[in-house]
Structure formats: C-alpha cells, structure tokens
Amino acid sequence: MERQELARLHRRVGRADVAAVSEVRGAVRELLRYRWKEEPAQVAELLLSELVTNALVHTDDGAVVAVSVAPQKLRVEVRDFVPDMPVSHVPDADDGTHGRGLVLVESLADSWGISSHPLGKMVWFELDGERP
16 A cells, blocks of 8 residues: 655744745745645645635734645645634625635635634635646
8 A cells, every 4th residue: 555645834823924924825835846736736825825814814813824735635724713704705896806715715626614613713625636
C-alpha cells in the first residue's frame, strides 16, 4: 500500500493584520509548490485569501488558519472567534469588490461549509488536486 504524504500549515492571524493575508497565501503557495499542479494551487491561494480577509474584516480577534495537503486533497480551515454565521449573497454590481468571498468559495471549491464551535466558527473548503 502506498503511504499517503500529508503536509500541514498552521498559522495564527492577528487582529487587523492585513499583511498576514499575503503571508499566509505565500506560505500555502510554498506548501503546494511541488505537491500540486499550478491551477488548483492558484485556486487554493485565492480561496484561502478570501476566507482570511473575511475573518479579519468581520471580526475583532483575528483567526487561526489550518491547511492540510494530501496527494489528492487539500483542506483549508479558517477559525474565528465570533459565533455569528456568515451569510452568502450575490453582491450588487455597484458594490465594488465586497461580498464576493463566499460566492467564490461556493463556485470554486469541491466542497465547503461552516460549522460553529464553542469559541466562534470555522469556515472550511476542500479541493481535489493532482500531483504535478
């Protein structure tokens, strides 16, 4: 039986630390560099940055990002410390760039969801991928 390689990334993102979005995105890029093909890796970066940005914009306590990568599956979890559940909606055309994060996740992830936990909530997504 072939042994499944599993790589992990775990980061705490501080309150209002907007620079952390690009740092976490770069860390995921490096994590996936030799493990996944370019296109699904780029989708993973985009969706991760949307979820981290949402956590920073809509909460006051930062977030915790966990990424696990197996040869055929990637899972990203973004936990925050606010129990209010996000609402996905189609943004108005005049709304600039706001309100599109969950729409992108819904459209591009192979699976995704939101779950509550005692200290807040977790928004997660999974992508199926291939080795390069």
